[in-house]
Structures are given as C-alpha cells and as structure tokens.
Amino acid sequence: MKARLPDRQLTCSVRHITNFDPEKLQTSAELQYDAVYPLTLALPGIPVRTAPPPEPQDEPEPVDPRTRILADPGNIAPTNNGTFDRAIDYWPERTELSAVIAGDLLNVIVINKYDPATQTANFFMTRAAELTRFQTNHVYQGECKVRFVASGTGKSVA
Secondary structure (H helix, E strand, O other): OOOEOOEEEEEEEEEEEOOOOOOOOOOHHHOOEEEEEEEEEEEOOOEOOOOOOOOOOOOOOOOOOOOEEEEOOOOOOOOEOOEOOEEEEEOOOEEEEEEEEEOOEEEEEEEEEEEOOOOEEEEEEEEEEOOOEEEEEEEEEEEEEEEEEOOOOOOEOO
C-alpha cells in the first residue's frame, strides 16, 4: 500500500506586511503589519511524493479539486473559485500552492515549518509574476492551526 499524506484543514491568521523588502534579509522584529485576516485552507490526503515535481516552466500536475480555500472573508487570496492551478505537497516540510490571477500574475502560498507539538505551520503568501517578481504591497505572513481530518468525514483525527 502506498503511503498517503493525511487530509488537513488549516485555519490561519494572516498578517499583511507593509515594509517587505526582497533585497534585504529581514528579521521578524523588523517587519511591520497593518491588518490581520483569517483564511482557511483544505489540503486533501494524497500519495506521498516519490519523484520531483514538474519544473515551474513545465505543465503542472493535475490538482485535486479538494485543494482549495474554504474561507477568505478578507478577499486577500485571489483564486478561481477557491481552487489552485499548481500544488506541490511535500508535507510536513512544505506545501506550495499557486493560482493564476491574470496573465503571468500568480497568487503564491507557501506553508512550511510544521510543528507537530503545537500543530501549527508557517504561512507566507504573495502575488508574483513568473514566480520571481514579488508585488511588495501584497505580502502576507502568519500561522496556521493544522487539523488532521479523516478522509471524507470532516472529523478530526489524532
């Protein structure tokens, strides 16, 4: 039987960074924020990755439609009906999600630094063109509470 990643629901508290500078290595203490937004994501259970993902310029793998934004009351994470165009899931090391906003402009989410003791993970999101040019006025960082869910039931598992 092939190992599977569990279904996960992430309930995040995301802060808008107002002074992000991609030219500097900023510490958390140097970052300034102006607002906090709730965001909820669903990451379905999938087989553990055994091969590298496609390169960014290659055709993406199909994305499970259950990989989606469940709630974004602040409308900070533009997607097509909450779904993503590319998902690379290396849980618990990192999960990368992207959705085309328009043309070559993407909304990019990176979830990493999962801590099983606190069941939390780091959240980072920005808008970028070609994954190389950030829109510095759309940079968000926060923390997500991770809940493991029994596949298809919506009920928490230990």
